[in-house]
Amino acid sequence: MASKRNQNEAGDSGRKKKKQIRVWVDGCFDMAHFGHANAIRQAKEMGDYLIVGVHSDAEITKNKGPPVYNEEERYKMVRAIKWVDQVVEDAPYVTTLETLEEYDCDFCVHGDDITTTADGTDTYYLVKANGKYKECKRTAGVSTTDLVGRMLLVTKQHHERDEEKLLDKEKVADIGKMSADNKCSTAKSPYTGVSQFLPTSNKIIQFADGKSPNPGDKIVYVAGAFDLFHVGFVDFLEKVSKEGDFIIVGLHTDPVVNRYKGSNFPIMNLHERVLSVLACRYVNEVVIGAPYAVTSDLMDHFKVDLVCHGATPIMDDVDGSDPFAEPKRRGKFKTIASNNDMTTQKIIERIISHRLHYEARNKKKEEKELKIMQAHMERIGKENKS
Known part of the structure; x- marks a missing residue:
């Protein structure tokens, strides 16, 4: 497949210009939060030009359930991230060597978490097998799943505008109880419900x-x-x-x-x-x-x-x-x-209107990732024994 980048040209001095390192990142980028932005920032540091592929609504729905944001909203959100040089719409859910070749990318970058198709296949197995895969650190304490959980938490208490009522002991205790019910580690504040993000x-x-x-x-x-x-x-x-x-x-x-x-x-x-x-x-x-x-x-x-x-x-x-x-x-x-x-408020209303679906999706995702992680640990254990 022909490259979309022009061949390097010789500089005025007759020497060839330094080859531009082109990096590929892809994902759903649903509710594109600062965790996504941090992955994009780290990927940009690995090269000179960053191309971000964003999956379509159809692909996301097929593999993990319908997104909170529609594809046009997600395309716009990713374009607004300052480290992004180019956005590719309707990127394939499984990253292929053909995709990297089409956009003349040297390698693909993804966070050190797990992404799979509906049948549990690693979406990066092709590029990993061909040495075209690099990892960046996932931002601990935030994910789309986590944010959806926080919004679901909001719906479990009445929306009161009375600050004194919000801050009374019963209210804070209720938030702590809801945190436990939602299997979140701590309720950091009565304002933000549950937040596990630790800033530096x-x-x-x-x-x-x-x-x-x-x-x-x-x-x-x-x-x-x-x-x-x-x-x-x-x-x-x-x-x-x-x-x-x-x-x-x-x-x-x-x-x-x-x-x-x-x-x-x-x-x-x-x-x-x-x-x-x-x-x-x-x-x-x-x-x-x-x-x-x-x-x-x-x-x-x-x-x-x-x-x-x-x-x-x-x-x-x-x-x-x-x-x-x-x-x-x-x-x-x-x-x-x-x-x-x-x-x-409209984002929260989207979550509320499909509350049962998102609760089921979050649970299913957690179970799928746990199984993959357990299999990964068992494989490492066997390798260490041999």
Whole structure:
């Protein structure tokens, strides 16, 4: 099959250019979270040009059940990850040598977890057998299965907007009990339900590009929860990025988000939301634990030229004041419509509407992976004895 990359050409000096290392990654990327982004980041570090294949709804449904996001949403989410150079739609579920050849990729990268077809076949057995497979470290504490579990956890208690009720001892005890019922290790907070992700400063540094605004750059600031980072946020931030040169996103703390979202929102804790936003190609910097009100100190400190907010209702601050009063006073406030009706609540509603299916899917996946892991350990044991 003909290569889709032109042959290397000689440089001006007559010497051949260094061969570009092209890397292939594929997957479902359902609810494309920061764990997916971290795998993509690690894969990009192994080469120069990263191609990401995304499976179709039909392929995913056949092998593991229908995804939460449809294929168009998943294609858009992966394109928004800043380490991705190219997206291949409707990529085959089993990675073949022909696919690597078609896109002139040197090897395929996948996390050190297990991916199988409906009949239990390793989806990477072909590239593994031909030495075209490399592994990256899976991000512990997060997966699509885990996030679905958290959303299912949300449906097991009433959605109350009364913060005092949410934080009373019975509520916290209920969350702990639900964690045990769902076989999750710990309930880290009454806001995020169950989160096993352990953040480090190094992980944040890896996701951040470390660049500062250039002199004369127009700096734009937006703030919010950005919970379960989804296509609505991608469309919003893409539009915001056209308003300036350097985009700063302020992320509210879990208690602040809980005040205006209610129930046990946010689904993802602050550090998880930080990584999700940092992985977006339209974002340059993140303020961790940003104040709810955009103050004059904040605007002066970051030299903010424009403050943007989505076309959604804005709750007053705790004292009843408008949290955007200062940028409005300065004439530096603008409402940006994403023209996408996706919300965090709608994602949860998708899960709720198919709750029994997703519970069964999660259980089936866990059982399948356990059997494969046990077989793998037995094989290693036999090899060690021989």
